[in-house]
Amino acid sequence: MSSTTKTEPLGAVRERVLATLRQDIIAGRLRPGDRLVERELAERLGVSRVPVREAIRALVAEGFVQFESARRTVVRRLTPADVKELFELREALEVYAAGLAASRATPEDLAEVEGLLDQAATATEAGDAEAITDVNSRLHDRIVAMAGNTLLIEALEPVAGRLRWMTRRNEEWPQLLVEHRELYEAIASGDPDRARAHALAHVRTNYESTVRQLFGDTAERI
Numbered sequence: 001m002s003s004t005t006k007t008e009p010l011g012a013v014r015e016r017v018l019a020t021l022r023q024d025i026i027a028g029r030l031r032p033g034d035r036l037v038e039r040e041l042a043e044r045l046g047v048s049r050v051p052v053r054e055a056i057r058a059l060v061a062e063g064f065v066q067f068e069s070a071r072r073t074v075v076r077r078l079t080p081a082d083v084k085e086l087f088e089l090r091e092a093l094e095v096y097a098a099g100l101a102a103s104r105a106t107p108e109d110l111a112e113v114e115g116l117l118d119q120a121a122t123a124t125e126a127g128d129a130e131a132i133t134d135v136n137s138r139l140h141d142r143i144v145a146m147a148g149n150t151l152l153i154e155a156l157e158p159v160a161g162r163l164r165w166m167t168r169r170n171e172e173w174p175q176l177l178v179e180h181r182e183l184y185e186a187i188a189s190g191d192p193d194r195a196r197a198h199a200l201a202h203v204r205t206n207y208e209s210t211v212r213q214l215f216g217d218t219a220e221r222i
Contacts, residue, residue, distance in 0.1 A: 013047055018055035020045060025064050025075055026165045027130050032077040036065060063162050078166065080215055086163055087207040091200065093156055094140065098183065098199035099192035100147035109146045110188050116142060117181060124173045132176075133168045139180060143187065169213035170206055179205065 008016075021041070024030040036056055042049045056073055059065040066076045101109075116139045123131035141160070144153055170176065179202045186198040 010051060014051040014054045014058075017041075017045055017047060017051045018058050021055055021059060022062070022064060022161060025059070026133065026161070026168055028168065030075050032075050034075045036073045036075070062158070064165065078214060080211070082162075083166055083207070083211060083214065086159055086166060087203065087210075089159060090156075090163055091203045091207075093152060094144065094203055095196050095199045097144045097147040097149070097152055098187060098195040100149060100152075101143050102187045102190055102192045102195035104148045105146045105187055105190075109142070110184075113139060113142055113146075113184050113187075117177075117184060120177055120180060124177050127173070129168070129171070129173075132173055133164060136167070136176060136180065137164045143183075146187070166210050166214075167206060170209040171213065172209050175209075176206070 021030070021036075030036070038049045038052045038056070041052045045052070056065060060067065060073075063082075064076055065073060067073050116135055119135045120132065120139065123135055137160075144156060179198075183195070183198045183202055186195040189195070
């Protein structure tokens with residue numbers, strides 16, 4: 001264990017471990033069904049087993065990890081029902097947020113989204129999956145923030161990580177970039193109906209792509 005981790009508060013260590021493991025799952029470095037062994041993770045991350053144990057419990061609560069038995073903890077295997085339920089929630093909340101954003105976005109808000117689109121274009125051209133996932137998630141977060149509704153943000157927060165994990169499977173990156181640009185233009189137009197229509201189309205297209213990547217064409221659709 002390094003001298004840094006000896007003096008770092010336990011809560012900060014736990015949050016660092018949690019963020020690392022969550023990102024490993026989202027990025028696919030830890031895959032569905034992979035076992036999480038406290039001792040091995042503690043050695044890899046240079047920490048004691050206590051923050052690892054606490055981080056695993058948090059990941060269970062977030063829906064990333066499950067206990068298969070008292071001694072076996074694994075990355076959760078996603079089911080078609082998991083994906084369907086999360087995208088139903090995303091459709092309800094993000095479509096609503098897009099309409100509000102079209103009514104409330106400031107020039108500064110729109111400039112920030114334009115910057116994110118530029119970053120997304122760079123990452124897409126480079127084929128950098130992790131960067132694409134990160135910037136696209138920040139873009140969606142920004143649109144929700146532009147809606148100016150705190151309760152809406154709080155409603156999405158508990159499932160934001162799982163949505164990011166699922167949409168990471170969608171590797172139709174150039175199409176995603178096109179859809180995000182169209183959504184931005186609809187919001188920038190100030191027309192809530194147009195923004196909601198583009199958001200709905202985007203969520204449903206993304207759902208179909210995610211299902212194809214995870215399960216082929218056999219899963220029930222929304």
